[in-house]
Amino acid sequence: MSNIPWQDRPEGSNDVVWRYSENPIIDRYAIPSSNSIFNSAVAPFEGGFAGVFRCDNKAVQMNIFAGFSKDGINWDINHDPIVMQAGNTDMIESDYKYDPRVVFIEDRYWITWCNGYHGPTIGIAYTFDFKEFHQCENAFLPFNRNGVLFPEKIDGKYAMLSRPSDNGHTPFGDIYVSYSPDMKYWGEHRCVMKATPFEDSAWQCTKIGAGAVPILTEDGWLMIYHGVINTCNGFRYAMGSAILDKDDPSNVLYRTQPYLLGPAEPYELAGDVPNVVFPCAALHDFEKDRIAIYYGAADTVVAMAFAKLSELIQYTKDNSL
Numbered sequence: 050m051s052n053i054p055w056q057d058r059p060e061g062s063n064d065v066v067w068r069y070s071e072n073p074i075i076d077r078y079a080i081p082s083s084n085s086i087f088n089s090a091v092a093p094f095e096g097g098f099a100g101v102f103r104c105d106n107k108a109v110q111m112n113i114f115a116g117f118s119k120d121g122i123n124w125d126i127n128h129d130p131i132v133m134q135a136g137n138t139d140m141i142e143s144d145y146k147y148d149p150r151v152v153f154i155e156d157r158y159w160i161t162w163c164n165g166y167h168g169p170t171i172g173i174a175y176t177f178d179f180k181e182f183h184q185c186e187n188a189f190l191p192f193n194r195n196g197v198l199f200p201e202k203i204d205g206k207y208a209m210l211s212r213p214s215d216n217g218h219t220p221f222g223d224i225y226v227s228y229s230p231d232m233k234y235w236g237e238h239r240c241v242m243k244a245t246p247f248e249d250s251a252w253q254c255t256k257i258g259a260g261a262v263p264i265l266t267e268d269g270w271l272m273i274y275h276g277v278i279n280t281c282n283g284f285r286y287a288m289g290s291a292i293l294d295k296d297d298p299s300n301v302l303y304r305t306q307p308y309l310l311g312p313a314e315p316y317e318l319a320g321d322v323p324n325v326v327f328p329c330a331a332l333h334d335f336e337k338d339r340i341a342i343y344y345g346a347a348d349t350v351v352a353m354a355f356a357k358l359s360e361l362i363q364y365t366k367d368n369s370l
């Protein structure tokens with residue numbers, strides 16, 4: 050297995066999740082065409098790592114690009130976007146692509162993203178090598194965002210978290226789970242969790258969305274997600290965690306009342322969209338008890354944060370709503 054990126058908790062810090070000292074790891078201009086590179090996903094691949102990156106170009110067209118890394122920190126991102134071939138459908142229309150997630154299931158890597166088809170919905174593709182990508186049917190009708198697949202089938206079916214939305218800067222949003230026998234037809238939609246009452250936990254009171262691919266632990270599925278509050282200066286995005294029942298992820302066992310990481314560093318506070326911490330991926334190593342979280346900062350750059358897995362789980366239990 051690839052060694053996941055790691056840096057010890059800074060001395061004097063009590064934070065359960067701490068930032069990488071060299072953040073951001075990917076600059077907004079890391080490829081010639083880019084205006085910004087953020088909200089991106091990575092996975093272990095061939096002894097190193099591969100990823101799918103959201104790069105908005107200088108016309109601010111949103112697209113996804115493959116990238117490769119030996120250490121998970123220094124990335125070579127292709128200069129051209131992914132060109133999809135037909136997968137389980139010939140209908141691979143896409144006005145834009147953004148906010149990818151990546152997961153290995155059974156024999157291949159699956160990519161989900163927000164796909165522009167008469168508005169945002171969930172696009173799905175698979176790849177074996179991060180060179181050829183096969184686009185499948187969109188999972189849902191518009192409008193939807195934040196489609197995140199579970200890394201294994203649940204009760205014999207593929208399972209996906211998603212966040213039904215509207216066509217704009219959605220002012221609402223709850224997390225649902227849906228199931229599919231074949232990655233084409235999705236149903237059995239169940240509500241997982243909703244935005245919180247303002248007085249209980251205001252950082253997640255406007256909308257929430259799944260972030261990283263859930264990690265199966267002894268306590269259930271560890272899900273890292275984003276929560277949003279609408280302030281007088283617009284939306285503020287922070288990161289939280291929840292633990293979902295292993296066999297029925299619509300059953301939320303624990304969910305953090307405090308956020309784990311909120312916008313506080315300059316690269317999170319200032320950028321094309323200020324005050325955004327937007328997790329899209331996490332690498333984990335049970336043996337070393339480590340998790341490395343990748344998040345978009347201020348819709349401009351990619352940053353990383355770390356935690357001890359056991360501490361994150363304990364914190365989620367001890368600080369649950």
Ligand code: BMA
Nearest residue numbers: 088147148218322325327348
């Ligand atoms: C959401 C998406 C994300 C973005 C966030 C903050 O609606 O567009 O890509 O990071 O808003 O602007």
